Amino acid sequence: xxxxxxxESVAFLPNTSRDTxxxxxxxxxxxxxxxxxxxxxxxxxxxxxxxxxxxIFEAGIAGISLVQELMDGYDALIVADAIDRGGAPGxxxxxxxxxxxxxxxxxxxxxxxDAHYTEPSEVLVLAKALGVLPRKVFIIGCQPHGYDELGxxxxxxxxxxxxxxxxxxxxxIESLQSGETS
Numbered sequence: 001x002x003x004x005x006x007x008e009s010v011a012f013l014p015n016t017s018r019d020t021x022x023x024x025x026x027x028x029x030x031x032x033x034x035x036x037x038x039x040x041x042x043x044x045x046x047x048x049x050x051x052x053x054x055x056i057f058e059a060g061i062a063g064i065s066l067v068q069e070l071m072d073g074y075d076a077l078i079v080a081d082a083i084d085r086g087g088a089p090g091x092x093x094x095x096x097x098x099x100x101x102x103x104x105x106x107x108x109x110x111x112x113x114d115a116h117y118t119e120p121s122e123v124l125v126l127a128k129a130l131g132v133l134p135r136k137v138f139i140i141g142c143q144p145h146g147y148d149e150l151g152x153x154x155x156x157x158x159x160x161x162x163x164x165x166x167x168x169x170x171x172x173i174e175s176l177q178s179g180e181t182s
Contacts, residue, residue, distance in 0.1 A: 020177040021075035023054045024134070025169060028081040028120055030061045034152035035082050035089075035144030041154060042080035042140070042165045049166075054173055063123035070127050076136035076176050078169055081120055082158070083141030090157025091143040092164045094172070097121075099137065102129030138172060140165045 027043025030036045043058045055074075059066040070077065085093060102125050120139070127133040142165060145155035154162070 020053045021136075022073065023051075023076045023078065023173060023176060024057055024069060024074040025054060025078045025080065025173075026057045026059045026066050026069070028059050028061075028063075028066070028079055032150060034146055035142070035155055035158045037154060038082040038142045038144065038158050038162065038165075039080035041159075041162045042169070045162055045166050046169065049170065051173060053177070063120070063126070066123050067127050067130065067132065070132040070134070071130075073132075074134045076138070077134045078138045078140060078172060079120055080140045080165055080169065081142075082144040083139065085141070085143060087143040088157070089143055089145035089155060090161040090164075092161050092168060093139075093141040093143070094168060095139040095141060097124065097137060097139055099124045099128050099133060102126070136176065140169055140172075 025043065025046055027039040027041070027046075029039040031040050040058055040060060043056050046056045049056075055069075055072075057066065057069050059069075083093060083095075085091075087093075124133060124137065142158055142161045145157055146152075153159070
């Protein structure tokens, strides 16, 4: 609500004409580990914004639920997550990841060792292997200050970065829906 300038609490407004892309914004991370909860904080903030053909999804650390959500069919995916790239804490990155070719389907589970597929890279590979990964994928990442203290809140620079990420995601959604992002 704070960053959107909109008072409604509507996260998804269906567009029956389908003249815009169907977009999923997924907040990823563990809220019990300080800055690792960045993506979830972004998703919770975005829930107060009204978008057409955009679903806001709080994935947390359950990657399989994100893959299941992608099975509903989306044209674009925006993942918000804490990403350590060695920058200053609170630095926000926009990344267009290159998703590697999935392993042989008969060996898929052993290739993606964690049964919950909590790593976003593994989730994206699994979604690609299942044929549900959208054509356009973006990651809005934030450089964490730390995430080793169980039960800690977001650090001040990462908490401030939530607003920056929300602004960038709103601009990215507008760009995608207007056809400016190819």
